[in-house]
Amino acid sequence: MHSETDHTPAPLERQAQWLQAYRPGLRVHEQGRVVSVGDGVAWISGLPAAAMDEILTLGDGSQAMVCDLTEERIGAVILRDGQGITAGAAVQRSGRFMSLPVSDALLGRVIDPLGAPLDGGAEPARTRWQPLEAGSPPIMARDFVHRPLYTGIKIIDTMIPIGKGQRQLIVGDEGLGRSSLALDAVINQRGRDVYCIYVMIGQKRSTVVNTIATLREFDALQYTTLVVAEASSLPGLQHLAPFAGCALGEFWMRQGRDVLVVYDDLSTHAKTYRELSLLLRRPPGREAYPGDIFSVHARLLERATCLNAAHGGGTMTALPIVETQLGEIAAYIPTNLISITDGQIYLDQELFAGGFRPAIDIGRSVSRIGGQAQHPRIKEEAGHMKLDYLQFQELEVFTRFGARLEASMEALINRGRILRELLKQDRLAPLPPAFQLGWLVAFNEGLVNSAEPGAVAAFLAALQALLEHSALSLDSPRADWVAALRELLENASEAAPPP
Ligand SMILES: Nc1ncnc2c1ncn2[C@@H]1O[C@H](COP(=O)(O)OP(=O)(O)O)[C@@H](O)[C@H]1O
Numbered sequence: 297m298h299s300e301t302d303h304t305p306a307p308l309e310r311q312a313q314w315l316q317a318y319r320p321g322l323r324v325h326e327q328g329r330v331v332s333v334g335d336g337v338a339w340i341s342g343l344p345a346a347a348m349d350e351i352l353t354l355g356d357g358s359q360a361m362v363c364d365l366t367e368e369r370i371g372a373v374i375l376r377d378g379q380g381i382t383a384g385a386a387v388q389r390s391g392r393f394m395s396l397p398v399s400d401a402l403l404g405r406v407i408d409p410l411g412a413p414l415d416g417g418a419e420p421a422r423t424r425w426q427p428l429e430a431g432s433p434p435i436m437a438r439d440f441v442h443r444p445l446y447t448g449i450k451i452i453d454t455m456i457p458i459g460k461g462q463r464q465l466i467v468g469d470e471g472l473g474r475s476s477l478a479l480d481a482v483i484n485q486r487g488r489d490v491y492c493i494y495v496m497i498g499q500k501r502s503t504v505v506n507t508i509a510t511l512r513e514f515d516a517l518q519y520t521t522l523v524v525a526e527a528s529s530l531p532g533l534q535h536l537a538p539f540a541g542c543a544l545g546e547f548w549m550r551q552g553r554d555v556l557v558v559y560d561d562l563s564t565h566a567k568t569y570r571e572l573s574l575l576l577r578r579p580p581g582r583e584a585y586p587g588d589i590f591s592v593h594a595r596l597l598e599r600a601t602c603l604n605a606a607h608g609g610g611t612m613t614a615l616p617i618v619e620t621q622l623g624e625i626a627a628y629i630p631t632n633l634i635s636i637t638d639g640q641i642y643l644d645q646e647l648f649a650g651g652f653r654p655a656i657d658i659g660r661s662v663s664r665i666g667g668q669a670q671h672p673r674i675k676e677e678a679g680h681m682k683l684d685y686l687q688f689q690e691l692e693v694f695t696r697f698g699a700r701l702e703a704s705m706e707a708l709i710n711r712g713r714i715l716r717e718l719l720k721q722d723r724l725a726p727l728p729p730a731f732q733l734g735w736l737v738a739f740n741e742g743l744v745n746s747a748e749p750g751a752v753a754a755f756l757a758a759l760q761a762l763l764e765h766s767a768l769s770l771d772s773p774r775a776d777w778v779a780a781l782r783e784l785l786e787n788a789s790e791a792a793p794p795p
């Protein structure tokens with residue numbers, strides 16, 4: 297009306313305009329009610345427009361996530377327990393989906409899957425909210441895994457190498473050292489500019505406390521975040537824990553950083569998800585797990601990748617851990633995870649009992665893509681050594697029957713025994729790549745052939761001491777390595793007292 301004039305309408309006039317334009321309409325405000333509650337799950341009526349995975353706020357300040365939608369009612373998993381939820385309590389939609397407040401301030405912190413601090417510290421600062429459920433990076437944004445991620449473990453870095461952006465499963469019975477391997481890998485990232493996330497799902501508080509203490513002792517907490525949902529936490533939180541860890545990893549990966557995420561462990565996660573699904577009355581499938589457990593784990597692990605340069609070149613390496621019963625890798629959850637990941641490290645009960653630690657079964661462990669990222673020198677030397685080892689394992693079976701062997705076989709077996717000693721490694725003692733090359737060259741050159749198995753530990757210690765002040769590196773010529781190792785072994789045999 298006043299479009300051609302430049303005078304602004306007086307307040308009264310403006311009110312009149314507003315009244316003229318006003319159209320009365322319905323403003324819908326949905327309110328639901330809790331019908332029943334128990335075991336970490338609430339059944340709710342009302343809220344016809346609620347969406348799957350949406351966060352609901354309950355009257356007492358509790359929070360729940362929609363996990364089951366039917367026409368009559370909603371099944372929601374409780375995430376935060378307020379004053380105590382009762383039947384009849386009011387429920388409101390939040391219109392939001394699960395997300396984690398993330399920032400660099402999370403380094404060195406222990407948080408729950410919703411981002412609340414568990415270490416008694418202040419609320420960590422937040423740069424942004426990172427969604428817990430997100431699509432995995434598209435194929436066009438991905439690159440081949442091409443840079444090594446060193447775990448510091450002899451067997452892994454030489455024969456089952458892991459590349460940045462790889463998903464490598466650690467599988468084995470309880471108590472065989474799965475968590476120890478993952479923890480070693482985290483500790484070994486000190487000074488390597490890799491941010492680590494250690495997700496603990498459904499573990500005892502004492503284990504959580506020990507893990508934090510170990511990380512602190514080895515100066516690894518400064519570049520690590522722990523995402524913890526203990527055994528006593530709400531099942532909904534335990535279910536979200538790996539997704540929270542993954543979301544934080546994604547935040548850093550998108551900034552072009554290298555990230556290592558450990559999921560300890562996904563068997564417990566699968567069991568929690570089974571428990572929730574049964575409570576939500578979903579039909580059980582194989583081993584009573586819900587039919588979508590495969591897709592839940594695939595969605596999680598597909599988000600770990602190596603981004604290409606156009607997308608910042610960040611990487612997220614995932615080390616999921618899974619438990620077997622009596623070494624049965626054909627069980628439902630282990631086979632699922634083996635098929636989703638890029639390889640597995642298999643820990644064996646018999647090896648562990650026989651004193652071979654880390655108890656990695658080299659014959660049954662594989663890394664399908666890590667070889668491309670391995671340093672060519674280590675790759676070459678390790679190839680020879682692995683053949684020797686597998687051959688030795690076959691031959692050793694014969695010696696158990698007390699069969700007489702030819703002298704050449706005897707020599708091979710002796711060499712194998714020395715190799716087995718070389719491969720043993722204590723936990724919390726990760727070793728640098730140059731060290732790996734050193735012992736590989738010594739073994740392949742036959743420099744340690746005449747050593748007694750008992751003398752191997754002394755050789756390894758001497759090698760470690762040598763590398764502390766020597767200029768030998770992965771790029772030094774092989775001849776230099778051989779000369780230095782020869783000298784080292786000669787000095788050692790001179791120093792040893794005569795028998
Ligand atoms: N390389 C190793 N050398 C000696 N002992 C080890 C080694 N790795 C693990 N262990 C021991 O094995 C036990 C179980 O280890 P842990 O990592 O907790 O197993 P898991 O996570 O598979 O249950 C621990 O007592 C640990 O000290």
Ligand SMILES: [Mg+2]
Nearest residue numbers: 474475476560
């Ligand atoms: Mg463990």
